[in-house]
Amino acid sequence: MDVWRKCGVCKKEILTGGIYQKCSISTCRKSVFCSVDCWSVHDSVMGHKSAYAEEERAPQNTQQDSDRPRRRMVVSSSKKSQDSDLPIDTLIVISKLKAYVKAKSGMNTSGDVADELSKFVRVIVNEALQNAQGEGRKTLMARDFSNIDL
Ligand SMILES: [Zn+2]
Ligand SMILES: [Zn+2]
Numbered sequence: 001m002d003v004w005r006k007c008g009v010c011k012k013e014i015l016t017g018g019i020y021q022k023c024s025i026s027t028c029r030k031s032v033f034c035s036v037d038c039w040s041v042h043d044s045v046m047g048h049k050s051a052y053a054e055e056e057r058a059p060q061n062t063q064q065d066s067d068r069p070r071r072r073m074v075v076s077s078s079k080k081s082q083d084s085d086l087p088i089d090t091l092i093v094i095s096k097l098k099a100y101v102k103a104k105s106g107m108n109t110s111g112d113v114a115d116e117l118s119k120f121v122r123v124i125v126n127e128a129l130q131n132a133q134g135e136g137r138k139t140l141m142a143r144d145f146s147n148i149d150l
Contacts (some may be wrong), residue, residue: 002015003015005058007032007033007089008032009039016059017059018058019056020032020055020083021033021039022039024091090115091118092116093114094113128145129138
């Protein structure tokens with residue numbers, strides 16, 4: 001079984017097909033809790049007046065995962081991105097990168113390294129975007145990067 005989501009309070013992993021609790025308040029529906037105890041913590045933090053925990057079963061497979069094969073960092077060597085209208089600008093500050101490589105190892109950095117690294121950045125950002133969208137958010141946040149496997 002895979003990890004479906006993490007408890008909004010204790011961050012314990014909730015597995016696909018597992019039982020979880022959700023808050024009865026509609027604006028809290030994107031949060032999930034591993035137990036009624038964790039939901040109670042949420043309840044007291046949020047100061048709900050008449051909320052209760054609803055037991056639910058996590059989906060066996062998340063939609064996103066089922067139509068997208070699980071893959072590791074595979075970056076196409078082609079310069080063209082999959083969606084051809086997406087910008088493929090260099091996302092790395094080459095001067096900072098060169099300074100880092102120099103300080104770390106005394107080595108020089110060739111100019112095409114930044115483009116190559118940018119591909120990795122795009123792959124990681126794409127993954128993180130799926131996490132953010134999975135939670136119904138419109139803002140990409142640092143925590144969307146926390147459970148990306150590299
Ligand atoms: Zn919990
Ligand atoms: Zn709530």
